[in-house]
Amino acid sequence: VASTSPTSGPRLLSGWGRTAPTRATVHRLxxxxxxxxxxxxxxGRGVVARGLGRxxxxxxxxxxxxxxxxxxxxxxxxxxxxxxIITVEAGLDIDELTRLTLPGGWFVPVTPGTRWITVGGAxxxxxxxxxxxxxxxxxxxxxxxxxxxxxxxxxxxxPGDTPHEFWATAGGMGLTGVIVEATIQxxxxxxGWMRVDTERARDLGDALDRMxxxxxxxxxxVAWIDLLAGGRTLGRSVLxxxxxxxxxxxxxxxxxxxxxxxxxxxxxxxxxxxxxLNRQTVRAFNELWYRRAPRSERGRLQSFESFFYPLDxxxxxxxxxxxxxxxxxxxxxxxxxEDSLRRIVARLHDADVPSCLGVLKRFGANTTGGTExxxxxxxxxxxxSLSFPLPGWTLAVDLPASLAGLGPLLDGLDELVAExxxxxxxxxxxxxxxxxxxxxxxxxxxxxxxxxxxxxEHAMRSDLARRIGL
Amino acid sequence: xxxxxxxxxxxxxxxxxxxxxxATARALVAGRTxxxxxxxxxxxxxxxxxxxxxxxxxxxxxxxxxxxxDHQGHEQFVGRVFDRDEDIDAVLVAFGVLGDQRSxxxxxxxxxxxxxxxxxxxxxxIIPVVERLRAQGHxxxxxxxxxxxxxxxxxxxxxxxxxxGLDAFAQGLGDALGETxxxxxxxxxxxxxxxxxxxxxxxxxxxxxxxVAQAIVEGLRRGAHTVWVPPVLRSVxxxxxxxxxxxxxxxxx
Numbered sequence: 001v002a003s004t005s006p007t008s009g010p011r012l013l014s015g016w017g018r019t020a021p022t023r024a025t026v027h028r029l030x031x032x033x034x035x036x037x038x039x040x041x042x043x044g045r046g047v048v049a050r051g052l053g054r055x056x057x058x059x060x061x062x063x064x065x066x067x068x069x070x071x072x073x074x075x076x077x078x079x080x081x082x083x084x085i086i087t088v089e090a091g092l093d094i095d096e097l098t099r100l101t102l103p104g105g106w107f108v109p110v111t112p113g114t115r116w117i118t119v120g121g122a123x124x125x126x127x128x129x130x131x132x133x134x135x136x137x138x139x140x141x142x143x144x145x146x147x148x149x150x151x152x153x154x155x156x157x158x159p160g161d162t163p164h165e166f167w168a169t170a171g172g173m174g175l176t177g178v179i180v181e182a183t184i185q186x187x188x189x190x191x192g193w194m195r196v197d198t199e200r201a202r203d204l205g206d207a208l209d210r211m212x213x214x215x216x217x218x219x220x221x222v223a224w225i226d227l228l229a230g231g232r233t234l235g236r237s238v239l240x241x242x243x244x245x246x247x248x249x250x251x252x253x254x255x256x257x258x259x260x261x262x263x264x265x266x267x268x269x270x271x272x273x274x275x276x277l278n279r280q281t282v283r284a285f286n287e288l289w290y291r292r293a294p295r296s297e298r299g300r301l302q303s304f305e306s307f308f309y310p311l312d313x314x315x316x317x318x319x320x321x322x323x324x325x326x327x328x329x330x331x332x333x334x335x336x337x338e339d340s341l342r343r344i345v346a347r348l349h350d351a352d353v354p355s356c357l358g359v360l361k362r363f364g365a366n367t368t369g370g371t372e373x374x375x376x377x378x379x380x381x382x383x384x385s386l387s388f389p390l391p392g393w394t395l396a397v398d399l400p401a402s403l404a405g406l407g408p409l410l411d412g413l414d415e416l417v418a419e420x421x422x423x424x425x426x427x428x429x430x431x432x433x434x435x436x437x438x439x440x441x442x443x444x445x446x447x448x449x450x451x452x453x454x455x456x457e458h459a460m461r462s463d464l465a466r467r468i469g470l
Numbered sequence: 471x472x473x474x475x476x477x478x479x480x481x482x483x484x485x486x487x488x489x490x491x492x493a494t495a496r497a498l499v500a501g502r503t504x505x506x507x508x509x510x511x512x513x514x515x516x517x518x519x520x521x522x523x524x525x526x527x528x529x530x531x532x533x534x535x536x537x538x539x540d541h542q543g544h545e546q547f548v549g550r551v552f553d554r555d556e557d558i559d560a561v562l563v564a565f566g567v568l569g570d571q572r573s574x575x576x577x578x579x580x581x582x583x584x585x586x587x588x589x590x591x592x593x594x595x596i597i598p599v600v601e602r603l604r605a606q607g608h609x610x611x612x613x614x615x616x617x618x619x620x621x622x623x624x625x626x627x628x629x630x631x632x633x634x635g636l637d638a639f640a641q642g643l644g645d646a647l648g649e650t651x652x653x654x655x656x657x658x659x660x661x662x663x664x665x666x667x668x669x670x671x672x673x674x675x676x677x678x679x680x681x682v683a684q685a686i687v688e689g690l691r692r693g694a695h696t697v698w699v700p701p702v703l704r705s706v707x708x709x710x711x712x713x714x715x716x717x718x719x720x721x722x723x
Contacts, residue, residue: 012649019474022608023651045606063471063557063651064607324693327474402692407475407501430474433502463471463608466557467479 008069013061016054016318018325019401019430022063022463026050030072032089032180035148039178039459042066042150046461049178051118052093055125056328057430058463059173065461068178070120076100077181084186085143090120090179098304103257107189107244107304109141113359115309120179125427126171126387128394130220130308133364135187137389139170146181150459154180168450171384173426175465176454189244192257194220194307196242198297200290204235204345208338208393211239211362219243220307225358226286227397228279230349235342237360238293245301258303267315274322274402282354321400327430329410330396332363332388333422340420341393344413348397351409355397365391385447386470388425396428407431426464434468444470471559471608476691477502478559478610482551484536484595485565486510489664490614492519493683494562496526501687504529505556509536509547538565538591548598552606560690561599562612563592566632568666574628581628588632593639600643600652608651612686613640615658617703621711624722644695655689657682658707659699675700 008028014021027038039047045065052071053060061067070091077087084106088097094108095115101107110122110129117127123145128137135141144158147169157166169176197218201207207223215221218241225237247256311317318326333341348355388394399406414436417424423440424432438444448470451460464470472478481498483491486508495506506528508516513533520531536547552558569584596611603609618630619637637656644654659682661673682699689697698704713721 012651017474020472020608021651022471023604023649024607057474058471062607064605325474401474407477407691431477434479467471467473 011067013050013053013067014325015057015060015430017056017327017401017430018318018321018323019327020058020463022058022061024062024065024067026067026069028069028072029091032073032075032146032148035068035073035178035180036152036154038066038068039148039150040152042459046459047150047178048460048462049090049120049124049174051091051121052116054112054114054117054121056428057426058467059125059427059429060121061463062461063463063466070118070178070180073180078183081106084188085183086186087181087183088119089181090123091118093118094122099260101186102189102192102304105188105190106186109135109185109187110138111308113309114312115305116312119182119184120174123170123179123182124172124174126384126389127427128361128363128389130222130361132389133215133221133362134219136364137171137384137387139167139384139387141185141187142170143183143185145169145179145183147177147454148180149177150455150457164450165454167384168386168447168454169384171387172447172451173386173464173470174462175460175470176451177460189304190246190256191244191250192304193245193250193254194242194302194304195245195249196240196297196300196302196307198241198294198300199239200293200295201235201237201239203233204237204342207235207237207239207360208341208362211360214239214241215362217241221362223360224289225345225360225395226290227345227348227353227355227358228283228286229290234349235345236290238290240307242302242307244304250301258305260305268317268319270316270319272319272322274324274400276322277320277354277400279352279354321398322402324400324402326398326400327406327410328396328398328428329413330388330394330425330428331413331417331422332390332392332394332425333417333420334390334392335365337392337420337422340416340422341395344395344416347409347413347416351405353397353399353403353409355399359394359396361394363389363392363394385443385450386426386441388423388427390423392422394425396425426468429464429468432468437468437470471557472610472690473502476693478690479503480505480507480556480559482507482509482558482561482599484509484561484563484599485538485614486533486536487512487516487519488564488566489666489679490659490662490682491562491564493679494564494612494686495523495528497680497683497687498560499523499526499528505532506530507532507534507551507558509534509551511535511537538587538595541591541594544595545598548595548602552602557606558602558609560610560612561603562614562686563596564614565592566614568626568629571626571628584628585632585635588629589635589639592636596639596643600647603652604647604650610653610655610690611640611643612655612657612690613637615640615656617658617660617698617707619658620707621713621718624719641695653693653695655686655694655697657686657689657697657699658703659685660703662699675703675706
């Protein structure tokens, strides 16, 4: 299933997890100005924008309808190297954005675990990164955005002047219109190097404790969790935390932006038999990963690429899960629900799921400082009506779709998450039971009302929206 | 739309009164399916079945009148059924008749009627259904075939011939649909103990409507193209279909 080929025409599309493909007519946009005309061509089955196809589930596909590919629309409209404010077309990816701005000392304010995402997608999913506890999510750094609505208008949305429309579009999964341009406040980074501390946590409690106590000392923090470890080591983790290294911290003679890693040195084969990632291979991998990590290491210098994007080194790693693809399950639980988190980790362990990549992260609480959020007097946890982050914990695991019993297992976790006041991440979701969406996203009715004003005809549609009834 | 684990939210059963059709609807409603459309010759007789599905968790169960033999009306019928806000994620073609083999052997009209129902009427309604599924960009067509399609047997070869035609059509259709987002799943049960087969001597490896329904649910989950019920029939039939004729005749199966 193609995900990034740039041609227009009918195509079978799926998300990064390669499950549930559907067919749509793809139209590639090359200029923001063309978006209005393209939207007008949407037929009865509606239209949605798609960037680089990194949403895991069905957020950027629209069965039987129109899909506007934004990756051709990638112009830089303005950049103030003094303030770090940049205006770009929405199809620009984080890779290019970083390449252009890092040499001048600016870094993308929030980045996920891959740089192959577009700015438009980052806004539509209100993505978070390892710095959520400090800097909030992506849309906290969006100064303004240009939205092409299906009714033909192009409007400028800002958090100050049009907060309702802005925060319905931020995290709105592309369902309020097509985001064509955005102005973003970058963050300062003197170098392209990271100063990284690594430590092992012997179990879940230890990991949560270390993060609660130590995260505020770092801009970036994340833990990798071994879901195959059980008993006394249930939830054992490797914490990596760091900051952008300053010029003074680099060894003499080092380039301030690391040599771009030659990508494509590893690529997953085009066809992989199912079952390559099974319990044995994953167990061996996890054991190795845990043992390889230093018990405690301070101040190691690492390029920003290997710190933020370890998996980008393997092109098409999503194919490793075989023809039936995989599901990434990502949940968030409020602080105080650590017991629920423990039960979820225990259930995943007991189910003996072959998961290489468990990622545990502490989201920012709405009380912690931070100049920008404070001045706006708002919480740091996603303010988008449908934004995922909430003050608490988030856990993400990759699971092969072919795993026996996966449906009931995840349905059970959904119940726990919903009861605990948590939610699952729509940018990852591919199988949530639709009855749970309103309890997980209590602002949904409000969002629907604002969406109705921006798109009264419901022209913006996606398989995700159909499946869970957004 | 279907989710990542092959759960469908809405189901249309053509032959909604059939035991396998209803068992499949019940099995899917136990999962994520919330809308069921039962298309049957006598929808009035399905009130209790529909209520049962609603009690089991279906949000909307519709009963619509459908005459497989009215091929002039197929296109219009399909248009009406698909004209709704919600997509139809899966369509099960479950209508068919068994006929009386012995009498059909000397009754051309009866033999022809059986082949018309099982094969021609099925093809006639499948074509407009698939057009609709293609237009919505996704969907699974589930076609109820039979092991009888795999090797003609003395005891039911007219029925077998009708299913062989349907089976071949469905397989080819599945291949032709390629990257349209529409899939075809062919289901080949062995002898199923239903009212249609009541009074017949069950063949070896006989099965039940519930088992067929579970196999369909599992097939949807796996995205299967072919489903045998019970699964062992896959290997059994791969032997049976290659048995030399003299030997096959002597087996009297």
